[in-house]
Each structure stands twice: as C-alpha cells, then as structure tokens.
Amino acid sequence: MRLPPLKLPSTLRIALGALARNRSRSLLTMLGVVIGVAAVIITVAIGAGARTSVASQINGLGSNMLILLPGSVNLGGSRTGTGGASTLTIADGLAIAQLPHVAAVSPTVTVRTQVVAGNNNWQTTISGVAPSYTFIRNWPLASGTFFSQHDVDATAKVAVLGQTVETNLFPGGADPIGRTILIRNVPFVVTGTLSAKGQSSVGQDQDDTILIPFSSALERLTGQTTLASMLVSADDSSNIAQVQSEVTSLLEQRHHIVAGAPDDFSIRNLQDIANAASATASVMQLLLAGVAAVSLLVGGIGIMNIMLVSVTERTREIGLRVAVGARRTAILWQFLVEAVVLSTLGGAAGVIFGGVGSVAIATLAKWPATVPPSAVVLAVAFSALVGVFFGYYPAAKASRLDPIVALRFE
Amino acid sequence: MATPVVAVRDLRRIYPLAGEPVVALAGIDLDIEAGEFVAVMGPSGSGKSTFMHIVGFLDRPTSGTYRFEGRDVTELSEDDLAGIRSRRLGFVFQAYNLLPRTTAVENVELPMLYAGVGEAERRTAALAALDEVGLSKQAFHRPNQLSGGQQQRVAIARSLVNNPSLILADEPTGALDTRASEDVMALFERLNHERGITIMLVTHEPDVAAHAKRIVTFRDGIILSDAPRAREAVTQ
Ligand SMILES: Nc1ncnc2c1ncn2[C@@H]1O[C@H](COP(=O)(O)OP(=O)(O)OP(=O)(O)O)[C@@H](O)[C@H]1O
Ligand SMILES: [Mg+2]
DSSP: OOOOOOOHHHHHHHHHHHHHHTHHHHHHHHHHHHHHHHHHHHHHHHHHHHHHHHHHHHHHHOSSEEEEEESEEOTTSOEEOGGGGGOOBHHHHHHHHTSTTEEEEEEEEEEEEEEEETTEEEEEEEEEEOTTHHHHTTOOEEEEOOOOHHHHHTTOOEEEEOHHHHHHHSGGGOOOTTOEEEETTEEEEEEEEEOOOOBOTTSOBTTSEEEEEHHHIIIIIIOOSBOSEEEEEESSGGGHHHHHHHHHHHHHHHTTOOTTSOOSEEEEEHHHHHHHHHHHHHHHHHHHHHHHHHHHHHHHHHHHHHHHHHHHHTHHHHHHHHHTTOOHHHHHHHHHHHHHHHHHHHHHHHHHHHHHHHHHHHHHHTOOOOOOHHHHHHHHHHHHHHHHHHHHHHHHHHHTOOHHHHHHOO | OOOOSEEEEEEEEEEOOSSSOEEEEEEEEEEEOTTOEEEEEOOTTSSHHHHHHHHTTSSOOSEEEEEETTEEGGGSOHHHHHHHHHHHEEEEETTOOOOTTSOHHHHHHHHHHHHTOOHHHHHHHHHHHHHHTTOGGGTTOOGGGSOHHHHHHHHHHHHHTTOOSEEEEESTTTTSOHHHHHHHHHHHHHHHHHHOOEEEEEOSOHHHHTTSSEEEEEETTEEEEEESOHHHHHHO
C-alpha cells in the first residue's frame, strides 16, 4: 500500500475533532482494544509473577543444591532396585566433600515417628543431618543454636525443632530450648528452633520436622549405616553441572559400577527442576498470551467494524470535506489517524486496567506484582499497529467516496 | 478582455447506465467573466447540478473542454484540483452541510484547515467571515442551535472565508422561507457587488434568480436561453 505524505498537526486536529464530536462512540470503539490490552498485560504479569514465585520456591529448597538418592530412578521418577536403597554411605559423603567446588555435604536419615514432650505428643519426620544442613537449605534458626560437628562425633542427643513441631509440642508459646523430648523413648534436649519455611512446591509442610545429628539418628533410631539421601551444595550455581558429573564418576568408581551399567544412585539437580517448572510456566504463559492476542485481534476487528459504520454515517461529512478542498489523502489520513488514536488510547487505558488487575491478582495469589515495562511499550505499540491495520480499509474506503454521491447521501 | 473565470466548450456529461446512457449535459458552451452573478434555471433533470459539479471539479466531463481561470481542468490532477478548490472556490448547498456538533466558527474554519492556514489566522478569518454574514453573536452556536437561514449564512461564511474567486451555490434558498431567502440573496448580492466575488447560483425560483445579473436557462442538457438582465427572466 502506498501512503501519501502526512501533515500531522492539522490531520491530528481534524481527527481529534471528529472523535470528540462522537465521544460515546469513540469510547465504545476503544473498548475492544482496552480489554485486549488489559488481557495481555495481566497475562504477562501473571506469567512473570508465577515464574518469580516458582524460582523463589525452588531457591527456598536450598542453594545450588544437588539431591543424591540411593537406587536408580527411572524417567517416571519411581525408584527401582530394592537392594539399591541402601547404597549411600557416610564414607561416600566424606569422599564427595573432598571434591572441588563442593561447598558442603549433608547426609539425611529420615524416620517418621511419634515424639513426646510432657503431656503433648506429635507424629513427625525426624531428619538426621550434618551441621552444614542449615547452610545448604538456606534455613536460618529462629532461636537457640544448631548442633556442631562435635555433637555429630559424640552422637549427642540434641534436637532442633521446626515451627510446626514446636507449636504442637510446646503450645502456648512455652520456650522449648533446654527442654527434653522423647523420640522413640530416647530423650533429646532441644537446643534450637528453625525459622518458618512454609510449604514446599509440592505442598508439603516443611516446618513439620525435627533435625538431629545424623550419627545419632543412625545409631539411636534406625540402627543402620546407610543413608536416605544426601544433599550436596556446589560453591556456585555455575558449577552445579560440573559437581554433578564429578559426584557421578566418583560414586561409580566407589561403587564399582562398570561403564554402561545402571547406576545404583541418582542425582537430582534443582536447576533441572527449576527449569522444568519455568518451562511449564512459559507454556502456560504462551497459551494465555495467545488468548490475549486473539482478544486484541477481536478488538481490532471491532475498530474496523465501527470505523466502517462511521464512514457510512459520515458520508455527507466526507463529501463536504472534499468540496471544501480536502485531498483524498487528507481524508485517508483523517480516518487512519482516528483509528490509530482510538486504538492507542484504548491500548493506554488497557495498560492501566491491566496494571490494576495484575496487582489485584498478584495480591490474591501472594505473588510479586511485576508488569515488565517492555510489555507496556509492546502492548501500546501493538495496539497502535492494530489501529493502522484495521483502520486502513475503512479509511481507504472513505477516501475513495465519490463526493457528489457523498453530498447527496441521506 | 480578461480571462473568464469559467470557460466551457461543447461540454458533455453522459452517465453510462446499463439500459441506455443518460445524457445529463449535451454540449454546453458558456463563459462566466470575473465579477458576474449568474443564475442557472431550468426544469428538474435539465442538468443544472451536473453542470455545477463539473464547474466545481467534483465531477469530470465526458467530453468537451473546461478552463478555470485559463487553466485546462482536464489536465490537472485530483490533488491540484483539491488545492484550487480550497483556495479559489466556495460551495453552498441546499442542505447547508454543516458539520453537526461543531460550532459555527469551527465550521467556517474547515476550508482553511485544508488550505494549511495557521491556527490564529484561521480563527480571525472565520470570525470576520461570520461578521460579514451578520452572525458574530452566533459564532459559538452549534448547527442545531441555529435557524435554517442562519445555518445557510454560516455555510456562506464558510464558502467565502478563503477569499474565493467563484462561489457555486446549488439551490441555496431551496429549504428556506421567503424572508430567509431574501436575506441570503441580499448577502450574495452584497458579496458580488462589494467584494467582486463571481457567483453562479442554481435556483428554481424566479424571485431568487431576479437578484442575479444574468440568467442562464437549461433544458435537456443544453442551454435554452442566456439573458443578461433579471427582469426578462422574471417575465419569462
Ligand atoms: N449519478 C447519476 N447516474 C445516472 N444519472 C444521473 C446521475 N446523476 C444525475 N443523473 C441524471 O442526469 C440528469 C441531470 O441531473 P441533475 O441533477 O443535473 O439535474 P438538475 O437540473 O440539477 O435537477 P433538479 O432541479 O431536480 O436538481 C438527470 O436526468 C439525472 O437523472
Ligand atoms: Mg439539482
């Protein structure tokens, strides 16, 4: 299509004048684009919010963390090889700790059991871990102290309570520190409490736990020497992959696994989980964006529709404008600018409504409300484009009207 | 002798309809000199409006020549014609054709918008034109707040605001009562007499035509008579 030169100030004046004369129709015309752009903005904001939320949840699991599990894990995630369930040992952990770029290692030994404190009792998960566990999991204490390597060496009967356990065993805000709890009838002294961590990404209450030295757990609770899992923390997120492959080759070597044979352990990389989650979020967002784009398109068609009606309604006006000296190009530009002004204003209004809507949704979903500026610019630019695209046909139609027919039009 | 404002020779306009072509103009020869006040009369369908549209470049002849102020119109582009129309021509229609919901002064400014006149100058000229047609007080009224006669005077102000050499009026009093018609015609006479604007006016009414200095009568697309004085037309 060939566009003639535009005298913007006078065209804008003519177009704005025409729009102002038909204020309510102008507002109705804009509505489609307002809704479309608001939908786009909300979609983008939801997507960005969900992504941040997923990222922070996964971050909350631990810093640069790898999870080492005994037995192999097939693609579906179900464990195979019953004998493999007892393949991870303390010695494996000590060897892994010597690898380069490994910041910390903590074994975990879990026991689900009843715990008693005075008159209260509570069913919870006991985790035997190393002192580095709070570092690996990014999990600061709320009060008291965590156990030390010395406690591990001495298989000390000390425990640190999660928030849920604390409120159930010591209701009414009693200070649990220094008090004794019974785990399978073994008395443990509470030395500290953990800060609240909330639900995990799979909806599990992470605060429903008691942490004790892994040596104490093995010796006094399970009576075994093998571990449920091991947490390994890389010194930097960029080294996670390297640590993963080094741990793999180290354990294959230690467990005498020949090349090509299946491993008797598996490593889960939080980064992979994070990537999978954010990929899911991206697909969701793409879908929503598609819906939003369609509604914007519908808004554009609405503009074209009403501009066409407007051209018919204003046939006499067009004839008159030609009679008083308007060039066809001036008519074309007038209607095109009208459409673009409408769609751009609609876009701007949509950004405002979308912004308000995003904040409302984010508040409800307890997400950070993020409307990226690029999305705002893009939405407004795109709606302007919608105006050009859908405004051109009615404008061209207006500019081709025969002035005599137009002046006679009733 | 100076160049005529309008000079047509053997002008024809044929509408190529499906059945048989309609001959609206069947060979018109006419000169209109600067400063003339011409009334065009004739029965309905005789081609008056068609002729006026061609003279105002809203339509093109099927054949024949038309020179406007000496320039061959058939050789000019549509944009050139729009330019001439905005600077040299004024139109007045039977139905006024004012923009609705737009003040009188803004309606009068419209031709200047397309002629590229600056904002301040536009307003001054529009108010002066409204003053000239006696509507200073109604400058900021909208069409629906004006009587028919007042609306037609706004339309006349609009037609003269660009200082045209020729005003074309198609039955400008067709929708007005006698009193308002007289006002409008007096206005045309004054514009013609005092400002020297050439006027060509289509009308059915002998009373209206009597204000002109020359009466051209059409019939079946040709000129039946071309009489220089009004009285003869009245007695016709
Ligand atoms: N667009 C058109 N297509 C076909 N024929 C047309 C068209 N416009 C006008 N005509 C015909 O041309 C002839 C002249 O029409 P025109 O409008 O010039 O008459 P007029 O003298 O102005 O009549 P009136 O006094 O009723 O306004 C008529 O026979 C009319 O039917
Ligand atoms: Mg007519």
